[in-house]
Amino acid sequence: MREGRGWTQDSLAERMGYSSVHISAVETGRKPSTLRFSRSADRAFGLEGKADTFESEFREVRHGSLLEGFPEYVAHEGRAIEVRLYEVGVIPGLLQTVEYAATLEADAVRREMTTAEQAQERVALVPRRQAALVRNPSPLLHAVLDESCVRRPMGDAAVMDDQLARLLKFAEMPNTVLQVAPFSMGARRPFSLPVTVLTMADRSIMSYAESAQRGHLERDSASVTLILKAYHQLQAEALSQAASTAMIEELRKGFQ
Template sequence: MVNRKELHPEDSPRAGYGAHLRRLRERRDWTQDDLAARTSYSSQHISAVETARKPPTLPFSREADQALGTAGKADSLERLWNEMRYGSLREGFPEYVGYEGRAVEIRSFHIGIIPGLLQTPEYAQALANGDVRRGSITQQQADERVAFLMERQAALVRDRPPMLLVVMDESCIRRPIGGFAVMGAQLERLVEYAGLPNSVLQVAPYEIGERRSFDLPVNLLTLADRSMVAYAETHAQGHVDRDRTTVVSLLTAYHQLQAECLSQADSVAMIEQVRKGMS
């Protein structure tokens, strides 16, 4: 092929993306002009992405996936873009966030840490800085993690926001993160959140003991077509599950947990009590 530039995918993540794009295109015996004709991007733009002269974007990845027939598949460009953009995050989490932004209902359970969607920037930064001190991530990755969290929160502020149901183990509100000032402001934000019309906030008190149905964080999403997605994670990785049997089982356990929790009014009272103890 004339003027076909040799690619070096090992040089950088961007170069690896470009080489993958070329493989997908050539697998279909398409030229860059052929792919351009099926997208809103020019052949010059596609060439620049393939040769790493231009960075790929999420819109480009999604549009190219649709044209190439790779949308939602293991070798999709969107998945590779997510890995590039959010490489410091747990495996599976970027995929989950893609669903989260389209959910009409979000149910979550958390242990030890306030859920990300309700974290203040200062609380989130304190957590990320702790990982930096332990050497598990760099300061740049910590800052990117916090910025990404703020993007997730902003994506849920829309004309018709999702219903957000949160159950927190009592440890979430009693574990001081970032010092009393940061934690006090975080607890105040929880109280404000509980007053929103699209929110349900409950604390799972210590005394429910073995009746707590989860020992790991769990997230359950309901999408606009009423299908559901589950996401659970360990310390090392996360996993997205769309199997109906598994998701329904987790939903049942979530409802059982809610029945054991404090009411929202009693949960807010406990949070206020803890907050006043920090002042």
């Protein structure tokens, strides 16, 4: 919209009361929009009182089908050169089949935690996220799954068989590492909640974690370095990829 009016970032910044650096950061996704920023943009573009406004877009993102903070994370995930993730209870989105994701969302609809339309949007995001990581050069993907992820039935036998087969195919890829953190790790498990660490092309690192209300992207290098250290310890204690795939193959027999 700015370019359509022939405005520079400097001129828009002056109209909105922000710096041009801030404008650039929001346009490129390095900073999320805020309610104040959205309202300032509406005033600058003369959109106040109209149906289609930046404020309405902000509220849709904040209260829509995707967890607050998650769209910002996905944008970084699609550009990362290395993704390290740890998940508990369910297969993570980057490794899910569409049928597995649909089963998860169908239960959320049943429990009235989401609408059917929101569930469809979340399921549609699964292949889009996975496609963003199929590029050249390929990013390195490290996935450590709590044993509960592969043992917890989700949907019927066919859904689980396909999902476990998907994990085995993931492990065969040249740019991936798949490990299972067995229950026997006990207190040696450094994380009790899911966590993801991204390494970007400039070697900067960031971590992402979720609460029930929102996702949080941490960019402070000192804090993320501690999480990365714990992740290395997790990998050292988890089963090897060979032992992990052997466990998954054995579990798969129960769904065939």
